[in-house]
Amino acid sequence: MAKAKRKARALKKVKAKRPRAKKRTAAPRAARAARKGKTRPKAKAPRRPKAARKAPAKAKPRPARAKVRTRVAAPPEPSIHPTRALVRHETAVVLAPPRGSVREISASKITETVARLSMEANYDLEADVRKALEKGAAEEESGIGREIFNQLLENADIACSEKLPICQDTGLAIIFVDLGQDAHVMGASLEDAINAGVRRGYGEGYLRKSVLGDPLRRVNTKDNTPAVIHTRIVPGDALKLWVVPKGGGSENMSKIVMLKPADGVEGVKSFVVESVRVASANPCPPIIVGIGIGGSFEQCAMLAKRSLLREVGSVHADPFYADLENALLGEINNLGIGPMGLGGRVTALAVHIETAPCHIASLPVAVNINCHAARHKKAEL
C-alpha cells in the first residue's frame, strides 16, 4: 500500500516538473526573475492598454466604467504559459492596484442610505402597492371588505404625512445587496455598515425593534439588528440596496415543499392555493403571494422572497408563467377569504412567480406571503 503511494507521488513529481523545465528556457529573463522573487512584481506589472494607464491621473475619484473593463481584459505577457500568466497578472493587480481602477464606496454612505431607506420604507407606502389597494377597493364586493380597503388607504396617508409606521410590525430588516465587482467598500465591512444603518434607522425613526438574538432564549437585541442580508456580486462598480422590512404575521405563513416532478403544474397550483387557504386571515390579506419554483431547497425559498421585490402586479416576462400567475390569482381569490379574512372577493393583490433550473429528481416550490403593507425601498450608490 505504502509502496503504491510512494510510486504515485513520484509519478506526480515527474509530471509536474516536465512543463516547468520546458518553460524556463522559453520565458524571458525578467519574468523568470519575478518568479524567483528577485524583482518586485510591482515594477513589472503586466502591460495594460493606454487608456487604462492614463486613467488615474485624470479621473481620480471615479474612473469611467469602460476603462475598468479594458483593464480586466488586458492581455497577459505573450511568452508566459497561460496558467502562469493568469496567476502573475492577478498577483500584480493585488500588490499594485492601478489607482482609480476600483470604485470606492464609503461604509458611512451605506449606513446613511440604509438608515434613510428603513424609515422611508416604513412610512411611505410605494406607489405600486397603493395602486393595487385602490384597484382592490374598486373590485371588492363585500361591504366590510371595501371598508377595510378604505381604512388601509387612509392609514397609508396618515403614516406618510405624520411619519408613523404603516404597520407597528416594522419587521425584520431584510436587505438585498447587489455589489458591483469593481466596487470596494471602504471604512468598515459591508455587513457592519448595513447593520449600523438599520440600528440608526430603527432608532431615529421610532420603528419597532422585533429581533431576538437567539430563537429559543428569546432576548431582544433592542436595535433590530442583525439585519438579514442577501448579497450578490454583479458586474459593474455600483452598489444597489433594497430595504424590505418583513413582518412576522405574513412570514409565519410561508411554506416550502419538495414535490415530485410527476406532480407538475397541478401539484404546484394545489400547494400554493392550499398554503393561502390555511394562512387564511393570519397574514393580513389582501396579500401578495411570492412563489419560487425550482432550484435547490434554499434557492427556491430565495426565489419566493425575491419575487416580492417585483413591482406589485407586474406580469412575468415568460407568457407561460404569466398565465400561471393569472390562473393562481383567480383560484386564490375564489377562496373568498377577503380583506382581513372576513370574507370577500379580493384575497390577493398579486401573484409573483420566479423560477430557476432544478434537478431531474426535484420540483421544489416555496410560498412566501407578504401582507398588504408590502414595504420595499431601493437606492443605488
Place this chain on the structure above:
Amino acid sequence: MAEYSLTTPLKSEDVDRLRAGDKVNLNGYIYTARDAAHKRLVDLINEGTPLPMPLDGQVIYYVGPSPTPPGKVIGSAGPTTSGRMDRYAPILIERGLKGMIGKGERSAPVVEAMAKFGAVYFAATGGAAALISKRIIEATVIAYPELGAEAINRLKVENFPVIVAQDRYGGNIFKEGQKRYAR
C-alpha cells in the same frame, strides 16, 4: 348586523348581545399584551401570585406598538395575530376576561372558554396601525417595561373601531364571510 358603542369594563349583558359581524366602537381602558406578557401572566396565575392588571370584565388588545415619537400618545398600534395567544387565553377568560382584540381566527379551546364563561373576540384591521393609533388617547406602561414593545400598557381608547369576529354562541365571521364569497 348591529352597531354598538361600548365602554369597558364589559358587562355580561354586553357580551351576551354581541353577534359575529356586529360593529363596535370601544371606549374606556383596555390592556395590551402579546406572547411574552401572556406567558408571564399565566405563570403568575399558576403560582397563585396577583396579576399586575385586573381581569374582571377587561379587554386585552394583542398589540406590540412601535415606539412613541415625541409629541404623540403612542406609535403605530395595529393588532397582531391572535392565534399565538390561544394557548394562554382560556385561563384568562376563566378568570374574568371579557374581550380580546386581535386579527385572525381563534381555535376551539378559546371558543369553548368564550362560550362557557362569556367572552367575545373582536377583530381590528391588521396593518391599519397608524390609523388605529389615532383612537388611543392615553398610554401608560403598567408592567414589564423590560419587554419593550411587549410590555403591558393601559390604553385609554375613544371610538376604537372593531368588528365582532367570534361571539360566545359560536358565531364566526371568518367562516361565514368566507363561505359567502367563495366560488
